[in-house]
Structure formats: structure tokens, C-alpha cells
Amino acid sequence: MGSKAQLTQSRSRARRDELLAAAIELFAEGGSRAITHRAVAARADLPPASTTYYFATIDDLIREALGAHIDQWTADLTDLTRVEFEADVGINDAAAFVTAIFAARGPEVAALELSIFLASARVPELRDNAADAMRAFESLTIAILERVGVSDGAALAAAIVALIAGTALRRQSGLYSEPSEALLLTSAIRDLVAAHVLGPETVDRTLADLRRAKA
Amino acid sequence: MGSKAQLTQSRSRARRDELLAAAIELFAEGGSRAITHRAVAARADLPPASTTYYFATIDDLIREALGAHIDQWTADLTDLTRVEFEADVGINDAAAFVTAIFAARGPEVAALELSIFLASARVPELRDNAADAMRAFESLTIAILERVGVSDGAALAAAIVALIAGTALRRQSGLYSEPSEALLLTSAIRDLVAAHVLGPETVDRTLADLRRAKA
DNA sequence: ACTGCGTTTGTACGTTCGTACCATTTTATC
DNA sequence: GATAAAATGGTACGAACGTACAAACGCAGT
Numbered sequence: 255m256g257s258k259a260q261l262t263q264s265r266s267r268a269r270r271d272e273l274l275a276a277a278i279e280l281f282a283e284g285g286s287r288a289i290t291h292r293a294v295a296a297r298a299d300l301p302p303a304s305t306t307y308y309f310a311t312i313d314d315l316i317r318e319a320l321g322a323h324i325d326q327w328t329a330d331l332t333d334l335t336r337v338e339f340e341a342d343v344g345i346n347d348a349a350a351f352v353t354a355i356f357a358a359r360g361p362e363v364a365a366l367e368l369s370i371f372l373a374s375a376r377v378p379e380l381r382d383n384a385a386d387a388m389r390a391f392e393s394l395t396i397a398i399l400e401r402v403g404v405s406d407g408a409a410l411a412a413a414i415v416a417l418i419a420g421t422a423l424r425r426q427s428g429l430y431s432e433p434s435e436a437l438l439l440t441s442a443i444r445d446l447v448a449a450h451v452l453g454p455e456t457v458d459r460t461l462a463d464l465r466r467a468k469a
Numbered sequence: 470m471g472s473k474a475q476l477t478q479s480r481s482r483a484r485r486d487e488l489l490a491a492a493i494e495l496f497a498e499g500g501s502r503a504i505t506h507r508a509v510a511a512r513a514d515l516p517p518a519s520t521t522y523y524f525a526t527i528d529d530l531i532r533e534a535l536g537a538h539i540d541q542w543t544a545d546l547t548d549l550t551r552v553e554f555e556a557d558v559g560i561n562d563a564a565a566f567v568t569a570i571f572a573a574r575g576p577e578v579a580a581l582e583l584s585i586f587l588a589s590a591r592v593p594e595l596r597d598n599a600a601d602a603m604r605a606f607e608s609l610t611i612a613i614l615e616r617v618g619v620s621d622g623a624a625l626a627a628a629i630v631a632l633i634a635g636t637a638l639r640r641q642s643g644l645y646s647e648p649s650e651a652l653l654l655t656s657a658i659r660d661l662v663a664a665h666v667l668g669p670e671t672v673d674r675t676l677a678d679l680r681r682a683k684a
Numbered sequence: 685a686c687t688g689c690g691t692t693t694g695t696a697c698g699t700t701c702g703t704a705c706c707a708t709t710t711t712a713t714c
Numbered sequence: 715g716a717t718a719a720a721a722t723g724g725t726a727c728g729a730a731c732g733t734a735c736a737a738a739c740g741c742a743g744t
Binding site for chain 3: 261262301304
């Protein structure tokens, strides 16, 4: 049996965190297959037996690593919610800001978070962590929308979050250049916000006009 | 050395395909960790040594399985592009149609395709397959937009694809009920199309109005 | 300084893995 | 039907894996 660690000493907690960080590194580089006791320990410059002291099984180690990483992301997003903006921030700045959160950290980092979301579907223990992260991302988006003047933006925020996540995924294919992706995303966010401001009646009318024009 | 198979016999090709299908099944259930020679052979009801005859290494097996699956998806999408619609199809039907392609096949299947996209970022051999799939999806979306009356919809299609992919990802967290997700997605697609039809000037003006209203 | 508990780590065990080998069976060609 | 090529499948071997264990170590409180 592993995992009789009690972590009463701070040095011990630090070592555990280093192992988790090493595991995330390996996961980012080679997927879950790259995470083994020995590889994690070697990456963290710790003896091979150190992993079994802190984690009962290798699956626990993987779960904890992914969970800790996504939790950190949740915490970062929650912190951002409290950031104050300048008074006259416009949609463009806000869109760029939200975009930057997910998409502009480099494709590799985004891929990591996306992978954890996917993994959470298979791993019940991670589901709450993923849900929290998603909630935090949407809350942040709602908060930013409010600063910009949109008050009832829950559904809009959900769409924007989906748009950002999808763009991050699309980017993994390497089909499109970096700046054009960012432009596309900002433009789409602006479109969504504008449609929301104009209201469903205008959208309905516009689409009805489109249908009539086609005939 | 494995992989001296020449596949001159159709039965042999069929067995190979069964192994690939079994590998995909295991991948969907337990990730890349679940794919081992023995597990794949057992799942396909074939002798343990059968995998080494068709695939030089286990990584080749994994790559080929993921590649074949995403290629099949590309082929399906390309076929759909050729489907003719009824004359007076509206945006709602079209949006529901595109939505169904990615999102309504059940979360598990969508997760599989998303996972392959993510994996393609790490595995150079899969990059072309992922790019082809993305292109096919966008081409299909462009084609559908044309039937609805939108002609210059390349950027719009990119946004819609991102939106759909992101919604599929968001759904993995299990935060939202199935029908509300579909509604949200359809609504967002309608908004994007409407904003596109109204044009950038209207969007600009609307956002400028919003900014003024806030102050 | 002593004692107990948490921590650290070298080592080893049994299992499963990737892969190779080779005898056997099946199929294609003549 | 004979012959060669392809396909099949039982088996085995070394490496890497997860995990366990016990001895050694360090940091409390006394």
C-alpha cells in the first residue's frame, strides 16, 4: 500500500507538488502514456520510490495531476473576475481579453486544458474539477460582459466560451495562421454580442429576409 | 520486426480493420493507455500475435487507428456535402443539421473525435488527417450556408465550426442538460448568421451604441 | 540527548508489456 | 495437385511497469 503520507512537513508537500508538476509536463509532451512512476520521479529529479509514497496507484497520480492543473486554472480565472477594468473599456478590448485567456497562451497550453476536459468525461473523479473550471470561465465572461454593458449575458457567455474553446481546438490542426485565428475569434465574439444587443426579433427578421431574398 | 503484411487477401485486410476498430473502442473507453497488443487482439477476438503481424509497433497501431477513424469522419462529411436539400430550407433546419453532425451523435463519439484532434497536435503523422477533417467540416458548413443564401461564408463557417466544436467540448463537463445545449447552439449559430447578413457596419454601430448607452 | 513519527530511498518482486520467432495452415499461381 | 507466397497463431524473452518493503534518515516534542 502506498499513500500513507501525512504531509505534516512543508518540505514533503513541496515534493509532492513537484511530482504533480512533473507528471503534467510528461502528459503535455506525450499523453497519459508518458506518465509512469519512474518517468515522473526522474523528471522531478527525485528517487524512483518517491511517487509511491505520495500516491497509492499510478491512476491516482494521473488523476491528481490533471485535477490540480485544472484547479489552478479555475483559481486563475476566479482571480481575474475580481480585476477592475478602466471605465471606458470597449467590446474590442474585452473580446481580446477573454480571447487571450484561453487561446493566446500558446497552443500547447490550451491543448493541455482541452485534454483534461476530455479526460474528465471518462474519469468521474475529475468531473467536478472540469465543471468548476467551466463555470469559472463562464462567470468571468459574464462579468466582463457586464462591464461592457450587457447585463443578461448568461447564454451569450456560454456561446462565447464555446467559441473560444472551439477555436483553441481548431488551432490544433495547424490549418490557420495565428493572427488570422485571433482576428476571426474577435470578430465572431463581436458578432455574437451585437446580435444579442439587437435582440431576437431583429435576428428573426434578418433571417426571414435572407430566406425571402434567396427565393 | 513486425509489419511484413502485404494484404493481398481481402480476408487479411478485414482482420486488420477489425483490429483498428477494436483499438478505437479501447481508446474511447480508457484512452491511449488502454491500447495494448493483447487488449486489442482480445477485443477483436483474434490471437495475441495478430497485432504484430499487421503493425510494426504499438505506436503505429495507435496512430493508424486514430487516423483511420478521423479519415472515416472526413469521408462522411465529404459525402454529406453532396446531399441535396429541399428548395426552401431555412436557417433553423440548416443549423440543426450542422449541429447534429458533431454534437448530436452522443457525447462519447464527439469526445473521441475531439481527442483525436488534440492528439494530432502531438503526433505529426496525424496532422494531415486532422487538417483534412477540419477542412471537410468547414467546406460542408460553407456549402450549407450557400444553400441558405449566404455566399461569402468562409469566415462565418469557421466561426460556426469553432462554435460547434466548443459546444461539444463544453458538454463533456456534464454541466448542462442535453436539450438546452442544442438550443443554445442553434441560437448562437442563428446569431452569427444574422450578424453576418447585417454586415460589419451594423455590428460596429450596434456595439458603438452599446458603449454609449453604458456611459 | 532521547524517542517517536513522518519521511526518504535503495532494492526487489511479480506482472504486463512490446516484440520476435517459427511452426503451421491457408491461399494464389501454375 | 504441386509449389511458393502469404497469413496465422502458439509461445517465449527481455524490458519496463506497478507496487511493496524495510532500512536509513530527519525533524518534532520532551
